[in-house]
Amino acid sequence: MVRYISTRGKAPVLNFEEVVLTGLARDGGLYVPETWPQFSEGDIRSLAGMSYADAAAFLLQPFLGDSISAQDFGAMTQKAYASFSHKAVVPICQLGSNEFLMELYHGPTLAFKDVALQLLGFLYDHFLARQGRRVTIIGATSGDTGSAAIEACRGRDAVDIFILHPLDRVSEVQRRQMTTVQDANVYNIAVKGDFDDCQAMVKAMFNDHGFRDELAVSAVNSINWARVMAQIVYYFTVGVSLGSPDRAISFSVPSGNFGDVYAGYAASKMGLPIDQLIVATNRNDILSRFFNSGEYRKSGVDPTMSPSMDIQVSSNFERFLFDLYGRDGEVVRQLMQKLDSDGGFAVNMSLLNEGVFSAGRCDEEETLRTIRQTLIESVKLVDPHTAVGLAVGDKCRVPSTAPLVTLSTAHPAKFPDAVEKATGERPALPKHMADLFQRPERMTELPNDIAVVKSFIREHSRILGTV
Numbered sequence: 351m352v353r354y355i356s357t358r359g360k361a362p363v364l365n366f367e368e369v370v371l372t373g374l375a376r377d378g379g380l381y382v383p384e385t386w387p388q389f390s391e392g393d394i395r396s397l398a399g400m401s402y403a404d405a406a407a408f409l410l411q412p413f414l415g416d417s418i419s420a421q422d423f424g425a426m427t428q429k430a431y432a433s434f435s436h437k438a439v440v441p442i443c444q445l446g447s448n449e450f451l452m453e454l455y456h457g458p459t460l461a462f463k464d465v466a467l468q469l470l471g472f473l474y475d476h477f478l479a480r481q482g483r484r485v486t487i488i489g490a491t492s493g494d495t496g497s498a499a500i501e502a503c504r505g506r507d508a509v510d511i512f513i514l515h516p517l518d519r520v521s522e523v524q525r526r527q528m529t530t531v532q533d534a535n536v537y538n539i540a541v542k543g544d545f546d547d548c549q550a551m552v553k554a555m556f557n558d559h560g561f562r563d564e565l566a567v568s569a570v571n572s573i574n575w576a577r578v579m580a581q582i583v584y585y586f587t588v589g590v591s592l593g594s595p596d597r598a599i600s601f602s603v604p605s606g607n608f609g610d611v612y613a614g615y616a617a618s619k620m621g622l623p624i625d626q627l628i629v630a631t632n633r634n635d636i637l638s639r640f641f642n643s644g645e646y647r648k649s650g651v652d653p654t655m656s657p658s659m660d661i662q663v664s665s666n667f668e669r670f671l672f673d674l675y676g677r678d679g680e681v682v683r684q685l686m687q688k689l690d691s692d693g694g695f696a697v698n699m700s701l702l703n704e705g706v707f708s709a710g711r712c713d714e715e716e717t718l719r720t721i722r723q724t725l726i727e728s729v730k731l732v733d734p735h736t737a738v739g740l741a742v743g744d745k746c747r748v749p750s751t752a753p754l755v756t757l758s759t760a761h762p763a764k765f766p767d768a769v770e771k772a773t774g775e776r777p778a779l780p781k782h783m784a785d786l787f788q789r790p791e792r793m794t795e796l797p798n799d800i801a802v803v804k805s806f807i808r809e810h811s812r813i814l815g816t817v
């Protein structure tokens with residue numbers, strides 16, 4: 351049975367249920383499975399012809415221990431993926447000979463985060479109902495995570511969700527995807543500040559243990575193990591569609607917090623043959639610099655047209671570092687301390703050269719050019735995040751017969767300005783969202799003042815009414 355250990359080695363070992371509800375480990379580390387479940391070639395072959403929901407139930411079962419029965423979990427994956435507008439859930443589109451797109455954007459908010467958060471919503475429900483508990487979810491968003499988390503939690507009995515976004519600094523589509531949700535347990539707070547102000551406030555609320563305990567505050571950001579776990583599934587299902595386990599596959603992954611591409615790494619650890627795992631970044635390229643030089647060093651964040659990848663440090667990267675150093679939590683702790691005190695650290699390149707990763711970056715001009723070129727050459731409109739994946743995949747690919755699959759992480763209609771600038775074509779919202787600009791909005795503007803934000807949350811959280 352899989353148990354979960356912290357990357358810094360000092361927090362209690364947890365089971366799956368605890369790890370879903372806990373998020374960040376108490377020693378500041380992240381939880382990872384103690385061992386990787388193994389799938390034989392026969393197991394992988396047996397995925398052929400399965401529905402996405404059944405494949406998810408089959409692949410993820412070993413991570414659950416005895417926290418959930420196979421039957422309950424199967425019902426959960428059915429419900430989670432029924433909300434996707436494409437029958438295949440994660441379909442594949444061919445762009446060229448041996449080049450493919452994995453379309454991860456058919457969920458309710460049109461970005462890949464739905465794949466994990468839809469399932470996480472049902473996991474929360476299940477565990478909280480069983481324990482007779484409620485939680486207050488508080489998060490900061492620069493766009494995609496907020497709407498995906500709101501969609502996953504709307505209308506749920508045991509959850510109140512408060513999402514902070516910087517006033518007037520998210521795209522209109524992104525804002526409306528959050529603010530047009532009318533369920534009473536959803537609160538959008540527009541902060542008069544920038545994204546860093548929002549994130550700093552959320553961090554401070556987590557570090558205020560009195561507040562955190564009083565409101566049973568929980569997080570749904572990408573450090574939650576269940577999110578990474580749910581993302582492992584599509585590497586396998588797409589791999590099998592293209593010939594795994596008899597053929598190794600390469601993946602190019604538009605990356606920010608390193609959650610998505612780390613799930614690909616997990617798939618390879620579990621037995622999926624992967625030729626190359628390409629980490630694609632925009633000009634905020636800390637990950638690309640790391641894999642090419644061994645040095646992990648912070649620099650400022652420079653806004654781009656692929657904003658979901660505009661990050662300074664990647665929160666999930668610590669999980670990979672833990673494996674790189676033979677799962678020695680003490681070394682990870684020292685390196686993360688060095689990141690705080692010196693702004694960076696270096697690892698020996700020989701550790702990296704053996705791995706499955708390669709990495710590259712793509713600037714704004716190349717992003718636009720790739721959107722344009724993909725429309726002309728493959729009759730396919732892609733969003734700017736996907737374009738970064740395509741451009742870097744092209745640069746980093748080594749000659750091989752392995753198919754190259756680029757992860758398409760957002761629907762082009764989510765970033766219409768960039769797509770229009772590149773192609774002259776303004777992508778239309780899919781049918782189920784066509785009236786987004788007519789729906790009424792609901793949000794509360796608050797000053798960049800943590801005391802005001804805290805008292806708003808206190809006033810509206812149902813927890814304080816129930817204890």
Ligand SMILES: *Cc1c(COP(=O)(O)O)cnc(C)c1O
Pocket residue numbers: 461462463494495572604605606607608609610611658659735759760
């Ligand atoms: C979140 C996001 C990414 C980056 O994924 P990570 O798991 O943070 O690396 C890429 N593209 C889109 C559209 C996203 O929303």
